[in-house]
Amino acid sequence: MYRNFLSSKALQPRIKELKFSFYLLKRNQLTKISLFIVLGLIILAIISPYVIPYPEHAQMGTNPQDKLLPPSSQYFFGTDELGRDIFSRVLYGTRISLNTALLAVGLALLIGIPLGAIAGSIGGYIDEIIMRITDIFLSFPPLLLAIAISSILGPSLQNAMLAIAISWWPWYTRLIRGQAISLKERQFVKAAEAIGTSPIKIIFSHIVPNCISPVIVQASMDMGGVILTIASLSFLGLGAQPPTPEWGLMINTSRNYFLNAWWYSIFPGIAIFITVLAFNLLGDGLREILDPKTRKN
Amino acid sequence: MQSYFEIKNLKINYNTFEGKKNILDIEHLKIEKGKTYGLVGESGAGKTVLALTILGLLATPPGEIESGQIYFDGEELLSKKEEEMRHIRGKKIAMIFQDPMSSLNPVFTVGYQMRQIIMKNQNVKEKEADKIELKMIETVKLPDAENIMTKYPHQLSGGQRQRIIIAMALSCGAEMLIADEPTRNLDVTIQAGILKLLKELQEKLKVTVLFIANNLGLVSAICDEIGILYKGKIIESGKVKEILNHPKQPYTCTLIDAAVQNESIQQNKKETRGKVILEVQDLKKHFPVNKGFFSKPAAWVKAVDGVDLKLYEGEVLGIVGESGCGKSTLVSTILNLQQPTSGKVIFDGKDMYALDKRDLRRTRKNIQIVFQDPFWSLNPRMLVKDIIGEPIKVHEKNGTEELIERTESLLEMVGLPKEGVFKYPHEFSGGQRQRIAIARALAVNPKLVVLDEPTSSIDILSQTQILELLEELKEKLKLTYILISHDLSVVNSMSDKIAVMYLGKVVEYGYSKDVFHQPRHPYTKALFNAIPDLHMEGVEGLVSLEGNVPSAINPPSGCRFHTRCPLAQEICSVKEPEMVNLGNQHSVSCHFSEMNGPEAKSS
Numbered sequence: 038m039y040r041n042f043l044s045s046k047a048l049q050p051r052i053k054e055l056k057f058s059f060y061l062l063k064r065n066q067l068t069k070i071s072l073f074i075v076l077g078l079i080i081l082a083i084i085s086p087y088v089i090p091y092p093e094h095a096q097m098g099t100n101p102q103d104k105l106l107p108p109s110s111q112y113f114f115g116t117d118e119l120g121r122d123i124f125s126r127v128l129y130g131t132r133i134s135l136n137t138a139l140l141a142v143g144l145a146l147l148i149g150i151p152l153g154a155i156a157g158s159i160g161g162y163i164d165e166i167i168m169r170i171t172d173i174f175l176s177f178p179p180l181l182l183a184i185a186i187s188s189i190l191g192p193s194l195q196n197a198m199l200a201i202a203i204s205w206w207p208w209y210t211r212l213i214r215g216q217a218i219s220l221k222e223r224q225f226v227k228a229a230e231a232i233g234t235s236p237i238k239i240i241f242s243h244i245v246p247n248c249i250s251p252v253i254v255q256a257s258m259d260m261g262g263v264i265l266t267i268a269s270l271s272f273l274g275l276g277a278q279p280p281t282p283e284w285g286l287m288i289n290t291s292r293n294y295f296l297n298a299w300w301y302s303i304f305p306g307i308a309i310f311i312t313v314l315a316f317n318l319l320g321d322g323l324r325e326i327l328d329p330k331t332r333k334n
Numbered sequence: 335m336q337s338y339f340e341i342k343n344l345k346i347n348y349n350t351f352e353g354k355k356n357i358l359d360i361e362h363l364k365i366e367k368g369k370t371y372g373l374v375g376e377s378g379a380g381k382t383v384l385a386l387t388i389l390g391l392l393a394t395p396p397g398e399i400e401s402g403q404i405y406f407d408g409e410e411l412l413s414k415k416e417e418e419m420r421h422i423r424g425k426k427i428a429m430i431f432q433d434p435m436s437s438l439n440p441v442f443t444v445g446y447q448m449r450q451i452i453m454k455n456q457n458v459k460e461k462e463a464d465k466i467e468l469k470m471i472e473t474v475k476l477p478d479a480e481n482i483m484t485k486y487p488h489q490l491s492g493g494q495r496q497r498i499i500i501a502m503a504l505s506c507g508a509e510m511l512i513a514d515e516p517t518r519n520l521d522v523t524i525q526a527g528i529l530k531l532l533k534e535l536q537e538k539l540k541v542t543v544l545f546i547a548n549n550l551g552l553v554s555a556i557c558d559e560i561g562i563l564y565k566g567k568i569i570e571s572g573k574v575k576e577i578l579n580h581p582k583q584p585y586t587c588t589l590i591d592a593a594v595q596n597e598s599i600q601q602n603k604k605e606t607r608g609k610v611i612l613e614v615q616d617l618k619k620h621f622p623v624n625k626g627f628f629s630k631p632a633a634w635v636k637a638v639d640g641v642d643l644k645l646y647e648g649e650v651l652g653i654v655g656e657s658g659c660g661k662s663t664l665v666s667t668i669l670n671l672q673q674p675t676s677g678k679v680i681f682d683g684k685d686m687y688a689l690d691k692r693d694l695r696r697t698r699k700n701i702q703i704v705f706q707d708p709f710w711s712l713n714p715r716m717l718v719k720d721i722i723g724e725p726i727k728v729h730e731k732n733g734t735e736e737l738i739e740r741t742e743s744l745l746e747m748v749g750l751p752k753e754g755v756f757k758y759p760h761e762f763s764g765g766q767r768q769r770i771a772i773a774r775a776l777a778v779n780p781k782l783v784v785l786d787e788p789t790s791s792i793d794i795l796s797q798t799q800i801l802e803l804l805e806e807l808k809e810k811l812k813l814t815y816i817l818i819s820h821d822l823s824v825v826n827s828m829s830d831k832i833a834v835m836y837l838g839k840v841v842e843y844g845y846s847k848d849v850f851h852q853p854r855h856p857y858t859k860a861l862f863n864a865i866p867d868l869h870m871e872g873v874e875g876l877v878s879l880e881g882n883v884p885s886a887i888n889p890p891s892g893c894r895f896h897t898r899c900p901l902a903q904e905i906c907s908v909k910e911p912e913m914v915n916l917g918n919q920h921s922v923s924c925h926f927s928e929m930n931g932p933e934a935k936s937s
Contacts, residue, residue, distance in 0.1 A: 050717060050758055060351045224711035228774070231669055232725040233698035246715040 061326045068322025074315035082132040094121035095129035095282045105298045115300035117290070123301065126282035127308050133283050134312065137198045138263040142256050144202035149209025150245065150252065156210065157217025158240050168214065171207035179204040180266055187275045194267075194283070197276035201266055205259065209252055216248030250327035258320030261313035268309055284309050337405075338367035338542060339510065344402030346383060346392070346566075358383055358566045360402070365559070368540040370533075372553030372574075374589065375563030376793040377764065381546045384563075385512045387412075388544075389429055390419040406510070425455060428503030430513040434495035438487040444498050445483025448505060455506045470501040475531060493524035497531065504535065510542040517552065521656040521820055526864040527878035529556050549794050550593045554578060555866035555876070562586050592798045608647030611782060611814055612668070617641045617677035619660075619667045623887060633887045637663040639838035641677075645782075650808070650815040652829030652846065654822050654861060658886070660838040661818045665784050668816075669701060670694060682781065699729045702775035706787035708767035712759040718745070718770055719755040725777045744773040749803060765796025769803065776807065784816045789824055801828060822862050826850050831919075834858045837886055837894045840913075844920030854922040856899050893925065901926050 062068055086092055094100065100120035108115045114123035156167040174182065179201075186200035220226060221244060229239050268285030270276035277283035279290070284305040291301035346358040358380040365371040375381050386392045388404055390411065404411040406427065411419070431437050439447055445467065452463040452470075471479035474497040487495060496516055503511055513532065517525035533556045536543050547553050553560050554574050561571035562585065570583045581587045619638040622631030637660045645651050653661050667674050670686045679686040682700060689697060702725070705711035712721055722741040742752035748769040750762075759767055768788060775783055785804065789797040805828060808815060819825045825832055825846070832849045834842040834857065842855040853859045863877035879898045884890050890897050896906035903925075911923045 050756055050761075054758075057351050224705040224707060225713045227666070227671060228703065228705060228711050228771075229713075229724065230671060231698060231701075231703045232774075233695040233728050234724060235695070235728075238728075242716075243713050247713065 058326050062322065065322055065325060067318055068325070071315045071318035071322060074311065075319050078131055078135060078312060078315065081128060082135045085128045085132050089122075089125035089128050091122040091125040094125045097280060105294060105301070107298075108300050114304040115298065117287075117298075117301055118294060123287075123304055126287065127284070127304050129282045130284045130287070130305065130308060131312070133194070133277065133281065134264050134267060134309075137194060137267050138260050141198045141201040141205065141263050141267075142259055144198070145205035145259075146209055146252070146256060148202070149206035150213055150249075152206070153210035153213030154217050154240050154245050154248075157214035158221045158244050159236070160218075164214075167210065171210045174204065174207040175211070177204070180269060183266060183270060184273065184275060187270055192275045192278060194271075194277045194281065197267055197270045200270070201263055205263070208259075209255065212252055212255055213245075213248055216251065217244050220244050220247055251324075254320055254324040254327055257323055258317055261316035261320075264316070265309065265313055337364035338407060339365040339544075340405040341388075342403045342405075344384075344387070344404065345400040346380075346387060346402075347398045347400055349396045349398060354398075356400075356566060358387070360384070360566075360568055363561060363568060363571070365542055365544065367542055368536070369559065370536055370543040370545055370557045372545045372547060372557030372560040373563055374547055374550055374553050374560060376548060376795060379563045380566040381548075381563060382514055385429060385514050385544070385546060388512060389423050389427060390414070390416070391423075424451075424503075424508070425506050426508060427510045427512060428506065428508035430496065430499050430503065430511060430516045432515045432518050434492065434499050435487060437499055438495060440487055443484055443486055444490070445485075448483070448498070448502055451502055452505050466505060470505045471498075473504065473535070474498070474501045475527075476501075491524075492520050493527060496520065496528055500528075500531065500535070504539065504541070508541070510544070512544045512546070514546045515548065518548075522822075522864040523656060523860055523877070523879040525552075526866070526876040529866065530876060530878060532556060550578075550589050551866045562589065588795060592794050608649070610644055611647045611682060612643070612645040612816075613678075613680040614641055614643040614668060615678040615680070617664070617667060617679065618675045619663055619672070620675045635886050636838050636889060637886055638667060638674075639886075639889075641835075641838075641840055643833060643840070643843075645814060645816065647781075647814055648812060649831060650817055650829040652825030652832045653816065653818045653835060654820065654825050654832060655835035656820055656861075658837075659835045660886070661820075661835055662786060664835070665703070665786055665816065665818060669698075669703060669784065696729075699725070699778050700781045701784065702778075702780040702782075703784040703786060704768070704771050704775050704788050707791045708759075708764055708771050709791070711771050712767060712774075714759060716759075717755070718757055718759065721759065721770060722755070722774045722777055725774060729778045740777075741773075744777055745770075747776070747807070748773045749799075763796070764792035765800060768792055768796070768800055772800075772803070772807070776811065776813075779811070780813070782814045782816070784818070786818045787820070788817070790819065790821065797824070804828065821865070822850075822858075823865055834861070837884065837889050839894060839923070841895065841924070842922045843913075844916075844922075845918065848918060848920045852920075854916065854920075854927045855895075855924050856901050856926075857895050860900075893923075895924075 062072065086095070089095065091098070098121070100116070103112070103116050103120040104118050106112055106116045112122045112124060114127060117123055117126075152167050156164040177185075182204035183197070183200040186203055187197045190196035190199065226239060226243050229243050267276055268283070268288070271283045271285030272289045274289065277286045279286065287305040288302050291298070291305070294301055341360050341363040344358060344360045345356065348355045348357050373381055373384070383392065383397070387399065388411065392399070399412060402412065406422070411422070414422070438444065448467045448470070449460065449463045452458065452466050453460065456463070456466070458466070467483065468479050471482060476482050476494060476497050482490070482494070482498075490498065500511075517528050520528065529552065532543065532545075535541055545553060545557055557574055559572060560574055560577055561568045562577070562583065563569075564585050570577060570581065570586050577586060578590060581590060617638055618636070618640055620634040620636050623633040623635060639660075641664060643651065653664070655661050666672055668679050668686070670679070674687065681697065684697060686694070686697070719738060719741045722744055723737045726737060726740060738755060741755050745752050745754050750766060750769055754762070759770065762770065788804070789800050792800065801824065804815070807813065815828070817825055817829055829846050831844065832842075832846045833840045834849070834855060836857050842849060842853065842858050849858060850862070853862060860877045860879050866876060884894070884897055890907070892908050893899070893906040893911050896902040899906065905925055909925070911925045913921045913923045914927055915921045916927065
């Protein structure tokens with residue numbers, strides 16, 4: 038059985054699909070660039086502790102005699118008020134931001150997808166209950182809700198992540214529910230029902246796989262927004278705590294030295310900018326691949 | 335001397351994932367002014383690409399015109415700029431699409447849309463445009479033209495919309511019409527009307543028509559010349575009669591055979607009596623129409639309104655009727671995919687609606703369904719082995735061990751190579767996908783298989799093969815079928831008994847040879863004579879029913895068919911006819927069943 042499953046025969050069609058996606062990806066320059074940036078960021082996030090010039094500066098280490106130096110060949114991005122290398126800290130920040138954002142979005146998907154699929158495919162009272170709850174969550178701006186939740190839970194990076202997941206899942210629930218409602222009238226779902234497949238199995242093996250593409254697109258675009266929200270929460274003191282080299286937190290501290298140390302706030306800002314932009318472009322590109330309707334031939 | 339319309343050496347390539355593909359390679363095609371040219375080919379042969387290229391609407395990329403010229407009325411079209419094409423498109427050459435909804439704007443009334451076009455093209459004021467418009471709508475034979483002008487596209491039926499499109503095309507003074515399978519989505523009785531109209535307009539207004547179809551029968555009825563398109567090449571062309579009587583290419587022969595086979599009647603149906611496997615008693619399914627959120631339903635759509643049926647083991651029951659007559663609702667209610675309003679269904683001695691959830695799921699093993707559209711009935715994210723294997727996984731706990739072997743043998747049983755188990759459904763053609771759907775239905779050895787229009791959305795060649803396959807499997811596996819179709823000839827070639835449905839009721843029921851040879855209900859007759867066959871010259875023999883299927887919310891009083899019935903008299907609108915038994919289980923509900931009885935079908 039398992040050997041059959043893993044045999045090359047069963048994998049071949051999936052490889053073919055992947056190749057086709059790649060072909061579509063290659064045709065769009067912007068998507069290609071954004072994909073390279075995102076891949077670069079992911080690699081950076083993995084290897085950053087081993088390649089940055091001053092690993093101790095990303096942790097507790099300080100170096101007061103070199104404080105607030107402008108960019109130079111020794112410190113590429115200059116140093117902060119405790120003499121820490123900003124270059125090392127910004128690079129290390131990739132790891133923190135991506136990690137937190139990925140977990141937050143993943144958690145939101147984990148809550149949102151099943152709830153949305155169940156609401157959409159079963160309907161009736163269950164649908165009403167689930168959707169009214171999401172309506173309550175949706176009636177607050179996500180950032181405000183995240184601020185409220187993380188201030189209740191107490192300021193820390195984990196709590197900020199949790200707060201973001203809690204304020205983000207209703208969007209996925211909504212998206213999936215809409216898809217599921219139209220899918221459940223499709224003939225292949227009716228066919229599965231006529232075969233005698235159980236309702237739960239229908240939801241998770243017929244409905245969810247077919248409405249996942251817009252969610253993937255949305256999630257990859259949300260990655261940018263979530264990274265921004267984490268930075269915002271940290272900026273407000275509700276997220277990462279010092280000395281964590283988190284971008285938002287670095288910008289927050291830099292405010293005090295803004296007039297005579299421009300490099301302190303600029304470089305974390307650029308890091309946020311590039312990351313958010315890359316994820317947004319990637320989301321756009323993925324939409325083109327996964328949703329044939331928006332494809333530009 | 336150049337013809338009115340001529341294509342020379344047209345080559346079109348498509349840039350795809352797998353590289354460049356040549357999809358159209360037409361050496362020569364010409365149409366004289368005022369003639370109708372029929373282009374026949376399977377889906378994927380390049381018919382629509384050709385139509386789009388003529389109008390300069392081909393998307394480039396991925397399309398690419400490698401070489402060739404298209405001459406129209408002395409002008410070369412391919413070298414024209416987009417701006418010049420805009421003057422030709424619509425004004426001189428108009429296109430009628432398969433789906434009329436795609437060429438009408440849903441937010442404006444059809445009257446407004448037509449008026450805009452007329453005002454722009456003929457430089458007239460609004461009032462005058464209105465007059466022209468009225469005349470046009472009357473030309474395309476829509477009754478009550480003034481009322482129709484105030485309607486939005488969604489309020490019209492498919493046939494009416496298609497007529498409006500034709501009226502729009504003509505109101506711009508189009509000299510040439512490109513009709514891309516204009517009747518594909520329409521019922522046969524409506525289709526007959528459109529064909530008649532096209533033929534008449536062409537004769538009266540001397541319009542040149544390029545008629546694209548996938549069915550030889552349609553084309554032979556209204557065209558002067560035909561061309562057979564196969565894999566992007568015109569392999570044979572000439573006068574209709576010549577090609578039908580002396581086909582040169584083997585592919586043409588198979589096309590003709592397929593069309594003839596569909597017409598042939600299998601008369602050697604035996605009248606066997608097994609045990610009753612399915613009994614439907616006074617089944618009703620009404621859908622509520624809600625006005626407000628909390629108020630009670632304002633009205634009921636009576637989709638199925640009192641149907642009685644009996645099905646014996648090993649029999650094939652055909653259910654025919656136009657779209658909207660409640661065929662599909664009837665089946666999904668019988669299968670208990672939705673709750674009935676009232677009535678009983680007894681399958682294999684068990685009351686379907688009295689079963690609890692678990693028993694119901696177990697019973698489903700014995701009733702399987704093959705849906706109409708194989709493009710939507712297979713989960714596009716699953717491999718074929720998982721699709722066919724699904725019922726096995728559901729119903730047999732220990733069946734998973736040799737799942738792959740079993741799906742392979744099922745695929746071979748329906749005539750597909752067993753390597754197909756590791757493919758996705760989109761890698762198969764329509765006919766092949768329908769075979770996969772059949773294999774899935776047969777995976778757990780059901781007793782009864784419901785075939786919901788199994789051939790209506792696939793090519794004619796595959797249609798015949800699918801019907802043959804179904805026949806063969808029925809004998810081999812001792813199956814019982816319920817076959818639903820709007821096409822009487824499909825039903826007739828397979829079924830032992832036929833039930834004709836109209837607006838939620840069965841109007842005629844009996845052995846297929848009785849219904850086929852001596853149809854007693856005027857509706858049955860109309861259905862039967864609406865299908866163009868190969869030996870028909872012209873369209874005079876076609877019977878088309880005027881008007882639409884009335885709304886099932888407020889079905890007409892008395893006999894439901896009286897609004898469209900050619901025989902209707904006063905009594906029809908007052909009294910509802912009873913089901914009259916004519917002997918040999920042939921029953922019909924019509925006040926005049928005795929009168930129009932013995933006369934045989936007139937084609």
